[in-house]
Amino acid sequence: KEMLPLVDRPCLAYVVAEAVEAGLTDIILVTSRGKEAIENYFDRSPALEASLEASGKKELLREVLLAARLARVISIRQHEPKGLGHAVLTAASVVGNQDFAVLLPDDVIDSPTSTIGQLLEQQAQVGGAVVALKNVPRSQVNRYGICAGPYLTPQKMQIQQMVEKPAPEVAPSTASIVGRYVLPGRIFSLLEQTPLGRGGELQLTDAIAQLCGEGLVHGLHFTGTHHDTGNPMGFLEASLYYARKRPEYAASVREMLKRMDDSS
Numbered sequence: 437k438e439m440l441p442l443v444d445r446p447c448l449a450y451v452v453a454e455a456v457e458a459g460l461t462d463i464i465l466v467t468s469r470g471k472e473a474i475e476n477y478f479d480r481s482p483a484l485e486a487s488l489e490a491s492g493k494k495e496l497l498r499e500v501l502l503a504a505r506l507a508r509v510i511s512i513r514q515h516e517p518k519g520l521g522h523a524v525l526t527a528a529s530v531v532g533n534q535d536f537a538v539l540l541p542d543d544v545i546d547s548p549t550s551t552i553g554q555l556l557e558q559q560a561q562v563g564g565a566v567v568a569l570k571n572v573p574r575s576q577v578n579r580y581g582i583c584a585g586p587y588l589t590p591q592k593m594q595i596q597q598m599v600e601k602p603a604p605e606v607a608p609s610t611a612s613i614v615g616r617y618v619l620p621g622r623i624f625s626l627l628e629q630t631p632l633g634r635g636g637e638l639q640l641t642d643a644i645a646q647l648c649g650e651g652l653v654h655g656l657h658f659t660g661t662h663h664d665t666g667n668p669m670g671f672l673e674a675s676l677y678y679a680r681k682r683p684e685y686a687a688s689v690r691e692m693l694k695r696m697d698d699s700s
């Protein structure tokens with residue numbers, strides 16, 4: 437699903453562009469069975485490039501070349517689907533003991549400044565872990581990691597409590613984690629000791645929560661428009677949002693929606 441196109445480029449391309457804009461140059465893709473298309477996307481393809489060149493599709497050609505050159509891309513295979521924490525742990529030997537960023541490609545964010553860049557800036561000041569936050573309706577808290585704690589500024593939370601997908605009646609707040617994290621290398625040893633959590637999976641939320649007691653976890657209500665493309669309606673809304681942003685499609689989208697409205 438990371439390769440499903442929003443308008444004409446895969447979700448993954450938006451997320452990689454966000455990372456590169458923030459100055460990240462080494463990208464580790466954690467993939468699994470059936471996700472070969474993700475790795476292929478970053479390969480140069482002489483045949484494709486030649487045919488785009490011949491048909492005058494210069495814009496598209498630039499995109500293809502950009503994907504190939506944006507960053508150093510490494511891919512690692514997660515052999516069993518044992519949760520987000522396990523996927524992150526899979527990258528441990530490549531990342532080593534340094535701070536790093538995690539971006540989940542389901543979450544696509546349009547922002548004047550790279551969202552992971554906003555988190556990196558924050559983390560440079562406070563250290564530890566920084567996660568992206570967004571308020572959701574209480575009825576939806578059971579789809580996300582939820583964070584609670586005092587606000588240091590209107591955007592910045594000192595996180596004291598983190599719960600993975602709580603029931604609405606017991607959720608400590610409605611501030612949900614969006615798939616952007618800056619984490620310390622120490623998270624790997626915590627992940628190794630974290631018991632399986634929600635859904636019998638190793639949860640990244642549970643590992644980060646262990647740093648809350650040391651005052652080392654912050655949340656940032658980032659600036660930007662976020663879409664969760666992991667569900668059908670979120671994906672549809674994101675497609676319309678990005679199509680409307682493109683000058684060559686904006687008018688057609690408006691007409692299309694009006695036509696559908698009028699005929700229903």
Ligand code: G1P
Nearest residue numbers: 520540543580581613614615641
């Ligand atoms: C994961 C995390 C969750 C977070 C979400 C953001 O859940 O476990 O804490 O809120 O990503 O997209 P998943 O979407 O994998 O169920």
